[in-house]
Amino acid sequence: MSTAPATLPAPAPSFAGYAPLADTYDELFSGPGAARTTLGPALTRLLAAPPDELARAQALAEISLLNQGVTFSVYDDLRGAEKIFPFCLVPRVIAAEDWRRVEAGIVQRIRALEAFLDDVYGAQRILGSKRIPAEVVLGAKHYLPQLRGVRPPHGVRIHVAGIDLVRDPAGRFRVLEDNLRTPSGVSYVIENRMVTKRVVPTIFGAARVRRVDHYPAHLAQTLRASAPPGDGPPLAVVLTPGPFNSAYFEHTFLARTMGIELVQGSDLCVDDDNVFLRTTRGLVRVHVIYRRIDDAFLDPEAFRADSLLGVRGLMRAYARGNVTLANAPGNGVADDKAVCALVPEMVRFYLGEEPLLADVHTYVCAREDDRRYVCEHLGELVVKAVDEAGGYGMLMGPQSTAAERDEFKRRIEAEPRRYVAQHRIELSTCPTWDSSRRMLVPRRVDLRPFVLTGPEGSWVLPGGLTRVALRDGSYVVNSSQGGGSKDTWVLHDDDPGARAA
Amino acid sequence: MIARVADHSFWLGRYVERTESTARVLQVTSALALDAELPSRRCWHPLLIVVGQEADYLARFGRDALGDAELVQRYLTRDEKNPVSLARSIAATRENGRSIREVISLEVWQVLNELHVFLGSDEADAMYEQDRDALYGRVQRSTQLCLGLMRSTMLHDAPLDFVWLGVLLERIGQTARLLDVQYHALIAEGAPHAVLETALWLSLLRACSGFEAFMKRSRGKVTGAAVAGFLILEPRFPRSVRYCVTSAKERVAAICNDGELAGDETVAKLEALEGMLRAIEPDELQGARVHQILTHVVNEAHATCDAIGRALVGLDAPRMVQNQSQ
Numbered sequence: 001m002s003t004a005p006a007t008l009p010a011p012a013p014s015f016a017g018y019a020p021l022a023d024t025y026d027e028l029f030s031g032p033g034a035a036r037t038t039l040g041p042a043l044t045r046l047l048a049a050p051p052d053e054l055a056r057a058q059a060l061a062e063i064s065l066l067n068q069g070v071t072f073s074v075y076d077d078l079r080g081a082e083k084i085f086p087f088c089l090v091p092r093v094i095a096a097e098d099w100r101r102v103e104a105g106i107v108q109r110i111r112a113l114e115a116f117l118d119d120v121y122g123a124q125r126i127l128g129s130k131r132i133p134a135e136v137v138l139g140a141k142h143y144l145p146q147l148r149g150v151r152p153p154h155g156v157r158i159h160v161a162g163i164d165l166v167r168d169p170a171g172r173f174r175v176l177e178d179n180l181r182t183p184s185g186v187s188y189v190i191e192n193r194m195v196t197k198r199v200v201p202t203i204f205g206a207a208r209v210r211r212v213d214h215y216p217a218h219l220a221q222t223l224r225a226s227a228p229p230g231d232g233p234p235l236a237v238v239l240t241p242g243p244f245n246s247a248y249f250e251h252t253f254l255a256r257t258m259g260i261e262l263v264q265g266s267d268l269c270v271d272d273d274n275v276f277l278r279t280t281r282g283l284v285r286v287h288v289i290y291r292r293i294d295d296a297f298l299d300p301e302a303f304r305a306d307s308l309l310g311v312r313g314l315m316r317a318y319a320r321g322n323v324t325l326a327n328a329p330g331n332g333v334a335d336d337k338a339v340c341a342l343v344p345e346m347v348r349f350y351l352g353e354e355p356l357l358a359d360v361h362t363y364v365c366a367r368e369d370d371r372r373y374v375c376e377h378l379g380e381l382v383v384k385a386v387d388e389a390g391g392y393g394m395l396m397g398p399q400s401t402a403a404e405r406d407e408f409k410r411r412i413e414a415e416p417r418r419y420v421a422q423h424r425i426e427l428s429t430c431p432t433w434d435s436s437r438r439m440l441v442p443r444r445v446d447l448r449p450f451v452l453t454g455p456e457g458s459w460v461l462p463g464g465l466t467r468v469a470l471r472d473g474s475y476v477v478n479s480s481q482g483g484g485s486k487d488t489w490v491l492h493d494d495d496p497g498a499r500a501a
Numbered sequence: 502m503i504a505r506v507a508d509h510s511f512w513l514g515r516y517v518e519r520t521e522s523t524a525r526v527l528q529v530t531s532a533l534a535l536d537a538e539l540p541s542r543r544c545w546h547p548l549l550i551v552v553g554q555e556a557d558y559l560a561r562f563g564r565d566a567l568g569d570a571e572l573v574q575r576y577l578t579r580d581e582k583n584p585v586s587l588a589r590s591i592a593a594t595r596e597n598g599r600s601i602r603e604v605i606s607l608e609v610w611q612v613l614n615e616l617h618v619f620l621g622s623d624e625a626d627a628m629y630e631q632d633r634d635a636l637y638g639r640v641q642r643s644t645q646l647c648l649g650l651m652r653s654t655m656l657h658d659a660p661l662d663f664v665w666l667g668v669l670l671e672r673i674g675q676t677a678r679l680l681d682v683q684y685h686a687l688i689a690e691g692a693p694h695a696v697l698e699t700a701l702w703l704s705l706l707r708a709c710s711g712f713e714a715f716m717k718r719s720r721g722k723v724t725g726a727a728v729a730g731f732l733i734l735e736p737r738f739p740r741s742v743r744y745c746v747t748s749a750k751e752r753v754a755a756i757c758n759d760g761e762l763a764g765d766e767t768v769a770k771l772e773a774l775e776g777m778l779r780a781i782e783p784d785e786l787q788g789a790r791v792h793q794i795l796t797h798v799v800n801e802a803h804a805t806c807d808a809i810g811r812a813l814v815g816l817d818a819p820r821m822v823q824n825q826s827q
Contacts, residue, residue: 069599069614243600252602262603267503280502280659280756 014051018431018440025171025428026442027092038095042491045206046090051438057089057199058433064198070191071249085188086484089199092430092445092466093207096493102173102449103460105357106163110451110458112343113180113334115350117157120333121148131349132342136366139417140339141387142181142295142332146302150319153228154455157328159290160219161451162186162465166360167428174425175343175359176446180335181327182292184246185465185485186215186450187253192487193463208492210462215450216257218461219290222454223258226324227287234287237261237277239268241293241309251292265293270313273320288324289314295329337386337420338364360425365416374421375412378405381421382475383412396475398424427475430486432468444469446477447488462490502659509601510660511809514667516594521644522675523552523587527577528637529708534570537700542568547682548577551675552585578629578636587640591617594644606654609647616643662752666809669749673802676740679708680732681795687725688788702728714738729786733794734778742798743778746771749805766808774801 016033020026028043030036035043049057065084094102119126120137127134137143162183164176193212196204220236227234240251242264255262261277268286269276276283291298297307302315317323333339341362347355363370363381374381378397385393395408412419429442449464466486467477477483526548534544546567549555558566558576566572580586595617598605605613619625619639628636648668655661683705687698702723706712715731718738735741739748750771757768781794 066618067615068611238603243596248599249602252599255603256607261503263503264505267505278504280504280507 014049014054014440015047015431019442021429021442023169024426024442024444025167025169027094027167027428027430027445029431038097039093039491040095042093042207042209042489045203046200049200049203053200054089054433054440055435055438058435060199061087061089061195064195065191068191069249070188085479086470087192087195088432088443088468088470088484088486089196090431090433090440091196091487091489092447093489093491096491098173099462099490100493101356102165103462105173105355106449106451106460107458108347108351108353108356109163109175109178109343110158110161110453112346112350113161113178114156114158114453116343116346117328117331117334118151118155119350121150121330126346126349129349131345133366136338136342136364136417137333139366140333140336141418142330142336144295144330144333147319147330152226152318152328153321153324154226156226156453156455157331158334158451158453159222159226159326159328161327161453162448163451165357165447165449166425167445167447168358169426169428171428172358173447175340175357176422176425177337177340178335178343179448180331182247182294183448183450184250184292185448185467186461187250188485189450189461189463189465189488190215190253190257192485196487207489209489210492212461212463215452215461216254218452218459219254220258220260222452222459223288223290223324223326225454225456226326228321228324230287235277235285236288236290237263237268237286239263239265239289239291239293241265241297245292247292254290265297265307265309265311268311268314270311270317273313273317273322275311275314275317275323286323288326290326295332298325298329332387337362337384338366338417341420360422363421365412365419365421370421371412371416374419375409378408378421380423382424383408383419383421385418386420387418396424424475427469427477430466430468432470432486441472443472444475444477445486463488506601506604506660507663508810509597510604510663511667513594513597513601513605514664514669515671516590516597516667517644517647517664518668518671518675519585520587520590520594521641521648522671523577523585523590524637524640524644525710526551526679526708527574527587528634528641529704531574531633531637532707533700533704537697537704539697540568541570543686545570545573547686548573550682551678552577553678554583554585557583574633588620591620591640601660604660606650608650608654612643612647612650616640616647619643659756662756666749666752666756669745669752670802670806672740673742673745673749674799676709676732676742676745677795677798677802679705680729681792681799684725684729684791684795698725699723706732709740711738711740726783726786729791730783733786733791733798734781734783743775746775746778750775753809767805767812770801770805770808774798774805 018029019032020029028036028039035047062084065087071084116126126132127137158180160183162179162185164179165173166176167173189212223236224234237260238251238255240248240262242248245251252262263277267278269278269283275286275289277286293309296303297309299310299312299314300307301312315329318325318329341364344355344359347353363374365371365374374383378395379400381397383395383397388394395404427444427446430445431440432443434441445466445468447464447466450461452459466488467479467483468486469475469477470484471482530544530548534541537544549558562572576583576586578587581588583589595613598610598613602610625636651661651664683701687701702725703712706715706728709732711732715728718731718735719727731738731741733742736743738744750768753767753771777797
């Protein structure tokens with residue numbers, strides 16, 4: 001039998017004055033001072049936390065991350081400078097029912113994208129059907145025509161995906177973009193959870209949150225299952241560009257928690273179209289490479305000749321089916337921001353289904369009508385280069401200067417295929433701790449769930465990386481642009497009363 | 502095991518040991534300088550020789566600065582241009598650890614990272630100004646904790662063997678140079694006052710963490726020959742030259758038995774050095790002979806490190822391994 005505390009904590013002054021923004025969905029509050037009832041009792045203990053407790057927990061969390069060296073590197077900064085990924089201890093909480101819909105939508109989306117890649121690097125039926133414009137697909141920067149006809153072991157290409165979602169003012173999740181090449185951030189999901197459990201154990205324990213720490217085991221299983229058919233246990237490795245890469249922490253984290261080797265390009269070599277690891281005992285055959293380097297650097301023989309990060313001959317070994325690359329090279333054609341706009345068509349074409357997940361309407365500048373509209377409405381739109389990520393190469397129309405808009409107009413006219421635009425979505429907010437004012441403030445968030453796909457199908461990690469734009473009024477959540485992160489709590493969906501009883 | 506990983510493991514061991522040794526020598530020398538009634542230069546100059554930075558220091562600060570206790574300490578702790586300052590050694594330790602982050606355990610990494618973060622903090626600045634002994638102590642404890650955690654939380658296989666090999670070879674060099682520099686100074690000065698001579702030998706023993714162990718062996722009799730004999734030949738003292746040479750040889754042999762390294766050259770070098778040490782009679786340890794032995798030891802330790810580097814980096818014709826579980 002559960003026992004109620006003898007005295008309830010004083011009505012939470014931390015949250016009492018919290019006011020969500022107008023015309024914006026707030027993840028935890030339905031109105032000023034009113035927490036979302038759909039989140040049930042999970043929030044009760046959190047809402048009772050006085051400012052002193054939140055301030056202390058926030059400080060503890062920051063020290064903990066610093067001492068553990070949970071860092072990322074920022075380019076254009078001092079070379080190799082490491083920073084802590086800013087962390088806010090107030091979690092983003094997702095109700096079980098909302099999560100079920102997200103999960104089903106993501107799995108459907110990955111099925112469609114896998115079918116699309118198999119088609120683009122095969123018969124190209126969808127282009128023949130005229131359902132989507134061929135020039136947008138074949139003109140994508142990351143389309144690799146030399147891979148046409150190469151089918152990877154078991155036909156899986158998107159072993160690891162990160163799907164960026166935002167929540168509109170109606171509370172509906174929408175896909176902003178897909179990351180099907182080398183999505184990063186999952187290590188912060190797991191580290192954020194460890195820190196949360198350490199600094200606010202009672203608040204966390206009072207909610208019923210689904211665990212995330214089994215991700216590495218699932219990833220290892222996915223990699224092994226995707227190995228080329230053969231005798232004996234397959235050897236999988238993580239391939240990193242090295243300690244100066246912005247995501248190096250994550251590369252080491254994954255290798256360490258999966259118990260497999262972290263290798264650099266120079267540690268591998270190819271002989272007779274097989275890949276080998278150079279060890280102190282000699283060469284050992286490698287079957288699966290979870291590679292965290294871009295396509296262009298994978299193999300100086302096939303792509304950039306100046307790449308020092310890659311492995312000469314790797315693509316020959318891949319084409320022969322002797323090694324699995326996770327993710328498959330050439331996936332960039334499917335997460336190109338112009339192609340992304342066509343995913344609903346893919347769902348209908350390949351699966352004969354209607355998309356379960358909404359997306360954000362995208363103007364593809366390669367289409368003349370769209371281009372004209374974009375150039376006339378730059379001040380209202382968010383313009384993105386189709387082949388950039390991490391918040392680089394984009395124009396935030398509503399906050400831009402006339403000079404910036406002119407510059408983008410010039411760029412779009414020069415290379416229309418390179419640009420897409422979307423109306424700015426009023427991203428949802430989540431209460432976020434402001435250390436200097438010792439109060440909670442609404443800050444905009446997005447969500448990147450992670451999906452693993454092997455021969456047996458897809459698995460979505462219950463949770464994901466919630467990125468938060470820490471600056472007042474900002475919509476840009478990228479860590480390279482001053483964003484931070486939060487722990488993401490996906491709640492169990494059974495009756496919370498059952499546990500107490 | 503990846504050859505690059507072996508290389509980083511080896512250097513991780515060397516830098517951890519170097520960091521600890523430098524902090525310890527700074528702590529011991531600070532204590533000695535307080536009441537030894539020696540010229541400041543006589544206390545601090547030898548440190549620069551021991552860490553191999555005399556020429557660099559002279560070029561930057563001049564001969565008159567050899568007795569500047571504050572400058573020598575700053576040079577050996579915070580100076581970013583001195584490659585063996587505590588700051589640089591700790592940064593190098595962490596960088597090697599970070600390069601093989603997936604090989605070392607979480608516990609080990611956390612200690613290394615915390616030490617690095619601490620040394621750059623305001624807290625460390627304040628400690629340096631107000632309680633330097635505590636700062637040197639903290640650096641030593643962190644590195645000792647790190648070495649202990651390696652043995653108690655990591656797999657006892659090739660990477661740890663390489664770390665330990667690095668520790669042992671660094672230790673051989675440190676012990677040999679400390680003894681050599683001190684011995685040389687005492688010989689050059691002629692026989693100083695007996696009380697002072699004893700104080701200097703005891704200080705040397707403390708700098709090698711060997712004071713208590715020596716006292717147990719010698720039953721309180723402190724002579725130059727006894728100290729030299731202990732630091733070079735004592736088979737059961739974990740920082741004596743002989744102990745470290747024997748242990749290093751065992752580590753290389755273990756690595757070779759695992760098939761991880763074609764280390765014939767390294768084993769041969771260490772066996773020859775071990776044989777040379779075994780043949781030394783305690784009464785040989787007088788005058789110039791000590792210097793001669795120690796010079797040989799330091800040179801051979803260097804040559805051994807080079808041989809390991811060649812075996813790792815220069816992996817000539819790679820051998821194909823069919824069965825990994827061998």
